[in-house]
Amino acid sequence: MRISYAPMEGITIYCYRNAHSRLFPEGIDRYYTPFLSVYKQHAIKKRDMREIAPENNALVEGRLIPQIMTNKADEIIWALSEMHERGFEEVNLNMGCPVGTVVSKHKGSGMLEEPAALDELFAQVFESEEIKHTALSVKTRIGLKDPKEYLEIFSVLNKYPFCNVIVHPRVRTQMYQGEPDMEIFKWAYENSKNPISYNGNIFTKDDYDRIVSEFPDLKEVMIGRGLVANPGLAREIVTGQAMGQDELRSFIETMEKEYKVEIPAEESIMHKMKEIWFYVGGNFKTTDGSEIEPYIHKIRVSKNPSEYRNAVRNLYRSCGV
Ligand SMILES: Cc1cc2nc3c(=O)[nH]c(=O)nc-3n(C[C@H](O)[C@H](O)[C@H](O)COP(=O)(O)O)c2cc1C
Missing domain, CATH: 1.20.5 (Single alpha-helices involved in coiled-coils or other helix-helix interfaces)
Incomplete structure (x- = not known):
């Protein structure tokens, strides 16, 4: 089963990924960038360009997926084309960010508010030429306020051929609190027409094993906070070798040095x-x-x-x- 490092804005920037992939080379099949904002004039920030620049990502080459944040079809299509030119075969769309300033602009999990608008947006994207050469995946929550919103959201997602639907089974108002809703996730797993992946509250190898045994056909298990807390978690999952405290110290020191490259x-x-x-x-x-x-x-x-x-x-x- 594929293991991925979740996008974590402000944390898993390229400096972090370099430290992580150098000290813990085993276990992570893919790293997602923290979200890159796409602007009206079809551009991303210089800082975000550095996130995906090949010279900053040599250690994770072939394992890096750019995640974008936008709610406009033309901006998604532009990003598919731009990322294709930069050598990426997949773009991930953020439909999960719960932060107020993002949701109020109907971005991130704010996109889940109107499934009909989502349907229109994806209809345009999947009619484009660009989707033929660059696959689109989504990272989504199950709703804004009420877990029952998932029904409409999933009926939209099921209409289009996403290469991966990563589900964080919480509603926006939960932020990162409370238990993931495993009943709804099970429904999504059984009813998704697309490859489906799980994300949420994997902190130990046992947590991972439990998810994988219950959902053996997952495309991917995505881990965020569990990996920040224990950067050796993916290695432990695949090889059984747990991280030692001395390794954690070396990692922290390496990470600090790497961050200095971007943050003087x-x-x-x-x-x-x-x-x-x-x-x-x-x-x-x-x-x-x-x-x-x-x-x-x-x-x-x-x-x-x-x-x-x-x-x-x-x-x-x-x-x-
Ligand atoms: C500090 C922080 C930053 C995050 N940044 C992003 C982001 O840029 N894009 C995204 O899709 N999710 C982001 N998330 C959500 C995580 O990717 C993940 O979905 C969430 O932490 C739940 O997974 P976990 O329980 O394994 O941590 C962020 C979460 C935190 C705590």
Whole structure:
């Protein structure tokens, strides 16, 4: 079963992917870029261009899928053509982002509000010449407010030949809270006319094994926060070799160096690393069996890079790594 690294805006940018694929080369079949916004004038930001530039993605060549955010057929068609020229065979459309500023523009999960408009949009896309050379996949939630919305959404998706329908079985209002709705996912799995993939709350090898045994014909299992917390999770799934704390430390140090390529200001790196510590911190264990939380707290409240570095050093020392 294919394992993919979910798009995580602000985290899994190319610097992160390079560190990850270098230190944990086994297990990830594909990495999705965080969403690239497509603009009216058929363009994406310079920063987003760097996300997909071949020189920044040599280590993940052939495994990178650009994800786009737009709700306009002509912009999707433009992206299919643009990504094709850049050597990509697939483009993924974000229909899941729950953030208010995105939803209010009817993008991300905001696209799920009007299935009839979605139908019109995909009718145009699938009539285009561009869809003949570049496949389109979607990453979707099951609705905005009510899980029952999935029925209409899926009847639209089933009308068109997507190469992959990745389902995060939560509604928008849940954000990333609460349990994924496995009953609805089961319905989607059994009724999808397209290849279907699962995403949501896979934090351990057991979580992965459970999903795969229940849904053996999935195209792909996509993992986000579970991989940020435990970057060795995919390797553990495929080889059985769990990540050690020393490996996690090396990864954090490599990641920090890689981020510097894109983000020169030390202060900004510190903020990014604090966000990452929120996820990875719990994978460290102190040698004396005391709580790790106070050490993580010190990292998260550090006010400048020097305080940050001290707090990180203290955590490593307490864990004997
Ligand atoms: C910080 C953060 C950034 C995210 N950025 C994106 C994104 O750019 N595109 C996207 O489709 N989903 C994004 N997501 C959603 C994840 O890809 C994934 O669907 C979600 O975290 C649920 O999967 P998980 O339980 O394995 O983490 C983001 C989630 C988080 C927490």
